[in-house]
Amino acid sequence: MNSYQRVMNTLAGQPVDRLPVFAVLGAYGGKLTGVDLRTLFSDASAYVEGQKAVQAEFGFDLVLTAFDYSVIAEAFGGEVVWSANQVPNMKRPAVKTAAEALELPLPDPMRTGRLPMILEATRQLAARYKEKVPIISALPGPCILPSLLMGIDQWMEAVLFDPELARKLLDYTASFHVAWANALLANGADCLVLTEGMASAEIVPRKIFAEQGLPNLRKICARIKGPKVISSTGGRMNHVLDLLPGLDGMVGVIAGSRDDLVEARRLLGPDLTLIGNLDNLALPAASASEMYAMSLERLRSAAPAGRYILANAGADIPQATPTENLRAMRKAGATVSAELGFGP
Amino acid sequence: MSSKNLSEELLTAMIHADRAGAADIIERALATPIDPLRIIAEILDPAIVRLGQLWEEECMSLAQNFVASKIAEDTLLRCIPGDGTKQPSKGAVVIGNIEDDFHSLGRRTVGLFLRAAGWDVYDLGNDVPAEQFLEKALEVDACVIGASAMMQTTALNIRKLRELIDARGFSDRIMLAVGGAVFNGRPELVTEVGGNGTARNAVEADGLFMRLQAKVQKRVTL
Numbered sequence: 001m002n003s004y005q006r007v008m009n010t011l012a013g014q015p016v017d018r019l020p021v022f023a024v025l026g027a028y029g030g031k032l033t034g035v036d037l038r039t040l041f042s043d044a045s046a047y048v049e050g051q052k053a054v055q056a057e058f059g060f061d062l063v064l065t066a067f068d069y070s071v072i073a074e075a076f077g078g079e080v081v082w083s084a085n086q087v088p089n090m091k092r093p094a095v096k097t098a099a100e101a102l103e104l105p106l107p108d109p110m111r112t113g114r115l116p117m118i119l120e121a122t123r124q125l126a127a128r129y130k131e132k133v134p135i136i137s138a139l140p141g142p143c144i145l146p147s148l149l150m151g152i153d154q155w156m157e158a159v160l161f162d163p164e165l166a167r168k169l170l171d172y173t174a175s176f177h178v179a180w181a182n183a184l185l186a187n188g189a190d191c192l193v194l195t196e197g198m199a200s201a202e203i204v205p206r207k208i209f210a211e212q213g214l215p216n217l218r219k220i221c222a223r224i225k226g227p228k229v230i231s232s233t234g235g236r237m238n239h240v241l242d243l244l245p246g247l248d249g250m251v252g253v254i255a256g257s258r259d260d261l262v263e264a265r266r267l268l269g270p271d272l273t274l275i276g277n278l279d280n281l282a283l284p285a286a287s288a289s290e291m292y293a294m295s296l297e298r299l300r301s302a303a304p305a306g307r308y309i310l311a312n313a314g315a316d317i318p319q320a321t322p323t324e325n326l327r328a329m330r331k332a333g334a335t336v337s338a339e340l341g342f343g344p
Numbered sequence: 345m346s347s348k349n350l351s352e353e354l355l356t357a358m359i360h361a362d363r364a365g366a367a368d369i370i371e372r373a374l375a376t377p378i379d380p381l382r383i384i385a386e387i388l389d390p391a392i393v394r395l396g397q398l399w400e401e402e403c404m405s406l407a408q409n410f411v412a413s414k415i416a417e418d419t420l421l422r423c424i425p426g427d428g429t430k431q432p433s434k435g436a437v438v439i440g441n442i443e444d445d446f447h448s449l450g451r452r453t454v455g456l457f458l459r460a461a462g463w464d465v466y467d468l469g470n471d472v473p474a475e476q477f478l479e480k481a482l483e484v485d486a487c488v489i490g491a492s493a494m495m496q497t498t499a500l501n502i503r504k505l506r507e508l509i510d511a512r513g514f515s516d517r518i519m520l521a522v523g524g525a526v527f528n529g530r531p532e533l534v535t536e537v538g539g540n541g542t543a544r545n546a547v548e549a550d551g552l553f554m555r556l557q558a559k560v561q562k563r564v565t566l
Binding site: 086091092151156159161201202203204 | 410471529530
């Protein structure tokens with residue numbers, strides 16, 4: 001059974017030879033290949049070489065397109081800040097107010113900025129890994145996407161004090177979101193991860209997500225023609241998990257690092273895959289034995305119920321994370337697979 | 345209705361991110377014989393303190409905190425006398441996001457709470473170079489500079505501000521408060537960037553700035 005079959009079987013609730021394990025390692029590829037991050041996140045071939053190196057080094061059950069949202073901020077006209085050891089970030093948004101954002105031209109996934117480079121990397125990953133290792137693409141959730149145009153504070157101001165303007169912005173950005181998501185799928189992504197910040201307990205309370213976020217998420221999910229996983233990039237999600245089953249094409253959820261996995265499974269029901277939820281901040285700081293113990297704890301609490309994938313909860317894992325810590329995740333996966341009697 | 349009950353109602357409005365409901369509560373309080381300044385002390389302040397406790401217990405979201413800061417600002421504008429009478433100021437402070445940092449929501453919220461607590465706040469905005477922080481602090485005679493950063497990469501730029509304050513010989517006169525999401529996740533970073541202290545949230549900022557001001561006063565007296 002290869003990684004693709006293992007993950008697809010997990011999503012379908014079918015038997016697997018061992019528990020799958022994910023780790024979000026985009027920038028880490030640059031560390032392994034000795035490529036600076038500006039090149040890694042600007043050059044499709046350099047990025048794909050990084051993913052090949054990550055796959056060869058650790059054998060996690062996925063390859064990733066770049067988890068780099070500065071690409072989208074930049075495509076709308078924002079400025080990017082490049083770093084020697086972290087994924088590039090938005091330095092300056094394209095506009096200063098929510099009202100101005102409505103005037104921005106929508107980017108073309110095939111032509112604008114670095115968007116075509118991401119699609120090219122997706123094609124290259126597909127050429128090498130299709131039906132061998134799942135190709136996963138992360139993109140911002142539709143309800144947090146407007147923050148990349150104007151900054152999170154202006155977006156929150158609109159959501160909280162001008163819901164009509166917020167709704168207009170969600171409608172306005174929806175066509176780009178759908179086009180980008182479907183372009184990733186058309187170019188080879190097997191599954192999309194929508195990192196929906198508005199689903200995080202740290203960002204907004206349940207009521208705001210339920211009233212303003214969820215209806216939009218539901219509409220957008222129906223227009224994206226492929227499987228989707230919802231994440232809050234590490235923030236707690238259990239407060240809204242019961243609202244998510246039934247979204248069109250949704251196959252799983254990445255739990256926040258402080259969410260209780262047993263409770264998450266209860267809220268989610270049996271039909272969706274639960275992924276997570278190791279803390280990104282712990283990964284570089286912990287020892288390999290601590291990482292092994294943390295991984296075992298997650299696996300033992302969530303795997304017996306089925307449809308579970310061990311993974312980190314947040315975005316890109318820091319480059320400073322020792323390789324032994326990442327191997328400890330795989331080792332824990334093997335240990336619990338044996339305990340639960342998985343096998344060919 | 346007692347001040348305690350109104351304060352509890354105000355807290356509930358903050359928790360529900362209900363700015364209009366909060367305004368209504370303050371209007372009802374103003375319709376009673378209570379002195380407007382007592383509304384701040386007996387209704388607003390206890391609600392803010394309790395809000396801080398809820399934040400510590402991780403029961404509050406960024407949105408709730410943001411609305412609460414707006415409610416605090418609304419209440420102050422409504423209750424502080426418009427006849428030129430002014431509450432005594434606690435002093436001047438300068439805040440801003442450090443060079444290359446553009447995540448302003450936390451800083452703006454801190455600014456609102458500091459103003460609510462009686463500080464003269466000079467908010468320099470995003471992407472502020474070290475030199476500009478110090479220049480403004482000297483101009484307005486601020487005892488504390490508050491530098492905000494969301495990410496580790498930008499937090500490290502605060503070191504430049506630390507070095508500048510030290511190099512110019514103002515380390516006894518100007519304290520450096522640091523804050524932002526990255527400091528909550530990695531508290532050791534406060535020392536790494538040369539901060540004199542941090543607050544986990546906007547509500548705690550007043551207490552931190554008071555402590556840092558007291559340090560300055562003690563050092564200057566010595």
